[in-house]
Amino acid sequence: MLDARTRRWAHAGLVLALLGAAAAAAAADAPLRVIVFGAHPDDCDIDAGGTAALWAARGHQVKFVAVTNGDAGHQSEGGGALARRRRAEAQEAGRRFGIAEYEVLDNHDGELEPTLAVRQQVIRRIRQWNADVVIAPRPNDYHPDHRYTGVLVQDTAYMVMVPNLCPDTPPLRRNPVFLYAQDGFQRPNPFRPDVAVAIDSVIEKKILALDAHVSQVYEWLPWVEGVLDSVPKEPAARLAWLREQRSGRPIADDIRAALRKWYGTRADAVKDAEAFEVCEYGRQPTEADLRRLFPFFD
Numbered sequence: 275m276l277d278a279r280t281r282r283w284a285h286a287g288l289v290l291a292l293l294g295a296a297a298a299a300a301a302a303d304a305p306l307r308v309i310v311f312g313a314h315p316d317d318c319d320i321d322a323g324g325t326a327a328l329w330a331a332r333g334h335q336v337k338f339v340a341v342t343n344g345d346a347g348h349q350s351e352g353g354g355a356l357a358r359r360r361r362a363e364a365q366e367a368g369r370r371f372g373i374a375e376y377e378v379l380d381n382h383d384g385e386l387e388p389t390l391a392v393r394q395q396v397i398r399r400i401r402q403w404n405a406d407v408v409i410a411p412r413p414n415d416y417h418p419d420h421r422y423t424g425v426l427v428q429d430t431a432y433m434v435m436v437p438n439l440c441p442d443t444p445p446l447r448r449n450p451v452f453l454y455a456q457d458g459f460q461r462p463n464p465f466r467p468d469v470a471v472a473i474d475s476v477i478e479k480k481i482l483a484l485d486a487h488v489s490q491v492y493e494w495l496p497w498v499e500g501v502l503d504s505v506p507k508e509p510a511a512r513l514a515w516l517r518e519q520r521s522g523r524p525i526a527d528d529i530r531a532a533l534r535k536w537y538g539t540r541a542d543a544v545k546d547a548e549a550f551e552v553c554e555y556g557r558q559p560t561e562a563d564l565r566r567l568f569p570f571f572d
């Protein structure tokens with residue numbers, strides 16, 4: 275038999291438990307906050323654009339950040355004029371994806387270094403976004419800007435919680451889950467697809483968003499590859515050419531296996547996918563956490 279005082283405490287405990295459960299349910303329903311970093315204004319789009327469009331369509335908050343302004347990425351343009359052109363292209367791409375924000379930081383393209391100053395820019399962006407999920411390239415890549423973007427973001431995976439760093443921007447109380455975007459580099463270790471997302475339902479949106487990066491997809495990248503002459507001039511024809519380049523490519527066996535893990539037998543029909551690897555420096559998600567963060571598998 276409980277005395278009155280014990281009963282009161284038991285009652286208070288029950289109320290707290292109910293409030294806690296309600297808060298947890300509210301948190302589970304709250305929009306996810308995702309921030310994606312790329313070295314250049316188009317890298318986030320290529321790495322995670324389809325998944326971002328899926329999140330955005332479900333009301334989740336996605337922000338893309340280009341760590342450089344892209345002012346070196348062209349064969350006949352450059353400097354401030356090119357940076358302005360690419361910032362406008364990024365804004366339009368963000369609009370076509372339906373994401374909340376696309377920010378282009380004013381660091382020079384081709385000259386990015388993993389300095390303390392840029393790390394602080396990244397820490398502030400992750401904190402201001404109150405991110406649940408942070409996506410970035412791995413620090414293994416042919417392009418030093420991509421590589422150092424990977425290093426810079428990886429280097430924040432604990433520092434975002436340390437109050438004495440960047441004290442002008444309140445620290446996160448909960449470390450985000452940090453994810454690497456897919457790549458094909460083999461050394462020192464290949465990419466491991468912990469999560470694979472079918473993007474068939476938004477592949478056209480991704481192609482249309484990439485189409486906004488005119489200076490890149492129709493000018494600079496074809497020039498680098500020596501195929502500039504094969505790009506059609508007429509907008510509808512060049513969009514069809516882009517679609518051919520950027521969708522329906524064969525899916526590697528390891529990515530297909532990851533799709534099967536998350537989608538079961540439906541994975542075999544998937545034509546386009548994006549995949550992510552969990553970084554071991556941020557919060558370590560359980561399988562249930564990943565299903566909550568990627569609410570696409572049912």
Ligand SMILES: [Zn+2]
Nearest residue numbers: 313314317420
């Ligand atoms: Zn790039």
